[in-house]
Amino acid sequence: MTTERVNPPTTERVNPPELSPPTGFSHAVVATGSRVLFLAGQTALDTDGKIxxxxxxxxxxxxxxxxxxxxxxxGGTPADLARVTVYATDVAAYRDHSRRLGGIWKELAGRDYPAMAVVEVVRLWDEEAMVELDGFAVLP
Known part of the structure; x- marks a missing residue:
């Protein structure tokens, strides 16, 4: 027996012309779906727990x-991301590297940008960490 979803989940990026054109983010994301996934903050930890x-x-x-x-x-894909927050220990450095960071995003996650914010923090849990990302996604 197969079941067909009557209303499949969707994620719509909204970028009003009255706002500054977004670069590397969307101003708003309207998401409908059956499950919301909250993603814990991730740093550059390897499988041994080292930055x-x-x-x-x-x-x-x-x-x-x-x-x-x-x-x-x-069970999600990068296109399912609705919101990502980037915590950086040096926002000036983040801005200086923004072109390269945008390239990394496109390479790994594609061009479906979630709503995003970059927040400067004094430090992260691991002292060596310079950046942490968390977010949520809407999954089918």
């Missing part, structure tokens, strides 16, 4: 990869 990467782009790539691993393990 990897000595640069912000290296750590961002690992942290995003870890977030996407958790997302996929729960």
């Amino acid at each position: 990897t990467g000595s640069t912000l782009p290296e750590q961002f790539e690992k942290a995003l990869g870890n977030l996407l691993t958790a997302l996929r393990a729960a």
